[in-house]
Amino acid sequence: MDKLVAQFPKQIADALEIASRSELSFYKNKTFSNVVICGMGGSGIGGKMVPQLFADQAKLPIVLVQDYQIPSFVNENTLVIGSSYSGNTEETLSAINQANQKGATIVGVSSGGELVKFCKENNYDYIKLPGGNPPRSMMAFSVIQLVNILAKAEIIDANALDAVAKCRHLLNDELMTIKAEAKKLAEHLFNKQAVFYANNDLEFVAIRARQQINENSKRLCWHHVVPEMNHNELVGWAGGDNNFAVTFFISQFISDRNAKRMELSKEIIGKRTENILSINGKGKSKVEEAFYFIHLIDWASLYLAELIGCDPVEVKVIDYLKSTLDKD
Numbered sequence: 309m310d311k312l313v314a315q316f317p318k319q320i321a322d323a324l325e326i327a328s329r330s331e332l333s334f335y336k337n338k339t340f341s342n343v344v345i346c347g348m349g350g351s352g353i354g355g356k357m358v359p360q361l362f363a364d365q366a367k368l369p370i371v372l373v374q375d376y377q378i379p380s381f382v383n384e385n386t387l388v389i390g391s392s393y394s395g396n397t398e399e400t401l402s403a404i405n406q407a408n409q410k411g412a413t414i415v416g417v418s419s420g421g422e423l424v425k426f427c428k429e430n431n432y433d434y435i436k437l438p439g440g441n442p443p444r445s446m447m448a449f450s451v452i453q454l455v456n457i458l459a460k461a462e463i464i465d466a467n468a469l470d471a472v473a474k475c476r477h478l479l480n481d482e483l484m485t486i487k488a489e490a491k492k493l494a495e496h497l498f499n500k501q502a503v504f505y506a507n508n509d510l511e512f513v514a515i516r517a518r519q520q521i522n523e524n525s526k527r528l529c530w531h532h533v534v535p536e537m538n539h540n541e542l543v544g545w546a547g548g549d550n551n552f553a554v555t556f557f558i559s560q561f562i563s564d565r566n567a568k569r570m571e572l573s574k575e576i577i578g579k580r581t582e583n584i585l586s587i588n589g590k591g592k593s594k595v596e597e598a599f600y601f602i603h604l605i606d607w608a609s610l611y612l613a614e615l616i617g618c619d620p621v622e623v624k625v626i627d628y629l630k631s632t633l634d635k636d
């Protein structure tokens with residue numbers, strides 16, 4: 309896993325190369341009214357990240373589906389993107405099959421499996437990713453193909469990938485800082501109940517942190533966002549204590565009002581636990597900042613796994629669950 313995380317900046321370059329070679333025709337002579345992205349876990353997080361990151365330029369509503377069912381609004385004017393690294397995740401395949409029955413336009417993002425087979429058999433465009441790794445370690449590939457697909461259809465700016473291309477340099481230039489901050493985060497979380505907060509626009513960062521701590525570090529954690537947590541969870545801190553380690557991801561692009569809310573939240577939570585860490589974003593754009601946070605989180609999950617002494621790769625309980633489901 310260390311190697312795969314270290315390769316993240318290179319994966320960005322490789323994914324951009326795949327995007328530039330992708331031959332897509334799904335958008336020709338087509339007008340869409342909405343977009344649905346179907347994906348679970350390490351492939352679903354891209355479907356959360358991309359709509360949030362490009363919200364200020366998206367011309368259509370983009371909805372993430374993480375279940376077997378698609379919403380009833382899906383019809384022949386819907387673009388449905390199926391994102392599954394293995395191509396075999398049953399919730400995603402079920403949603404894609406339903407979308408097909410409703411006449412939607414489908415595009416697949418996958419390294420192979422049933423999803424690629426389905427796209428080939430039904431003449432849908434698909435982008436093939438390099439296979440053989442845990443899906444969560446290949447996030448750059450799925451995210452970048454989502455941006456590629458939406459930019460080709462001009463649902464987001466046609467040059468949206470230009471901003472992504474700059475991320476690689478930021479990550480290389482900031483590697484020492486990223487690793488130092490990641491170590492600090494891992495030590496902060498060690499033997500504590502992890503809680504992640506971000507402003508709403510950055511929810512995907514908090515979710516990615518939760519997912520990576522779950523799968524790589526084998527630990528429970530939760531996340532919430534400002535401002536919504538100010539209306540409920542903040543009150544729950546009456547039951548908080550030093551067993552909790554709270555991390556605030558602070559975006560450079562946060563609104564003044566939400567920045568104020570973050571500061572006040574910190575002050576209130578600080579009365580219950582001493583373990584509060586703020587991690588500040590870096591980068592010249594929201595896209596650069598997003599990749600910066602993701603890389604830092606990925607390293608932190610590995611450092612925490614090391615402190616705990618667990619194997620970051622194995623996910624035996626998920627394997628057990630899937631194989632038991634398959635017996636039905």
Ligand SMILES: O=P(O)(O)OC[C@H]1O[C@H](O)[C@H](O)[C@@H](O)[C@@H]1O
Nearest residue numbers: 348349350351392393394397443
């Ligand atoms: O990307 P996919 O192959 O559809 O996989 C989606 C998810 O499936 C499993 O639950 C894996 O353990 C997760 O790590 C993965 O993110």
